[in-house]
């Protein structure tokens with residue numbers, strides 16, 4: 419498994435464990451919470467608000483049926499393992515001659531686990547421990563274990579094909595058995611358990627939304643908003659901010675210089691420009707050292723302007739804490755798929771390739 423995918427999986431697990439387990443129980447408090455609402459809606463009428471009904475649950479009624487038993491640990495729900503509890507809720511009691519309705523049409527697997535979590539949260543510890551002891555619940559996989567287990571075979575063939583390329587994210591789409599895999603700025607859809615890969619944008623024809631572009635933009639927004647204002651060189655607008663523009667820039671690129679010469683017009687129009695460093699050619703590229711000098715300067719805005727006007731003689735030699743941002747900008751720029759500078763992004767993650775004159779840019783950003 420390539421190491422990036424490993425970390426993705428490891429991280430998924432860590433995140434889940436950190437909010438899992440109330441005491442030593444298999445469910446999370448979130449599951450209990452969402453289960454409470456589902457229980458009230460679907461179960462409480464028969465089993466009671468707190469899963470306490472019916473006190474005389476061992477007594478058949480006039481028709482020879484058992485009343486709904488308490489699920490709060492006082493009856494014998496705890497004699498059933500988790501799978502049987504799930505099946506009872508899913509299929510109801512009809513097949514066994516009982517009265518409990520089936521819920522498979524109304525609750526999905528997650529919902530069923532939540533209602534079970536809710537009524538198990540009413541179980542006293544000693545009952546829960548007995549149940550857990552009987553069925554060794556600690557070995558039950560968590561939901562995220564299952565997701566990971568399902569993901570692995572889905573991406574296996576793809577990983578073999580792409581060799582060392584890093585897979586950034588794998589997620590299920592709303593379409594049956596179709597998975598979306600993110601590799602940098604590209605998306606691939608896997609079909610039939612990962613046997614087939616489809617490359618292209620997924621569009622919902624009912625709504626007209628390009629779902630791939632939505633995913634791409636939201637990943638760009640996440641990557642860019644991870645830079646704090648303190649990390650960047652920001653040219654504030656005159657007056658109120660009407661739009662924000664993120665610009666990957668290299669001081670040595672002529673079109674970056676041209677864009678910068680129009681920064682006054684952008685500021686006057688209410689546009690806030692956030693500069694991110696992107697040394698074309700990486701650490702050996704022409705702008706690398708200068709960008710570091712700019713990022714380390716006392717007055718970064720002035721240094722940016724000086725550098726863009728090829729007056730970088732006075733910039734102090736650069737190595738300060740902030741100069742690491744230059745390397746980070748380069749990495750993130752590559753990740754969001756830029757191929758040159760300037761690369762512009764609107765606040766909703768839409769990419770504008772290359773230089774645009776301010777007369778075009780301003781109406782586009784304000785629309």
Ligand code: HEC
Nearest residue numbers: 460461464484485486487494495506507511516517518533
């Ligand atoms: C219409 C009434 C009714 C509703 C609604 C209902 N149940 Fe039941 N449930 C029963 C009855 C009656 C039984 C006893 C077995 C039978 O008759 O099927 C039962 C049995 C069970 C059992 C087995 C308990 C044991 O001790 O073996 C579980 C677990 C359970 N219900 C969970 C639920 C959950 C969770 C919901 C909501 C999603 C729910 N039930 C909704 C009537 C209901």
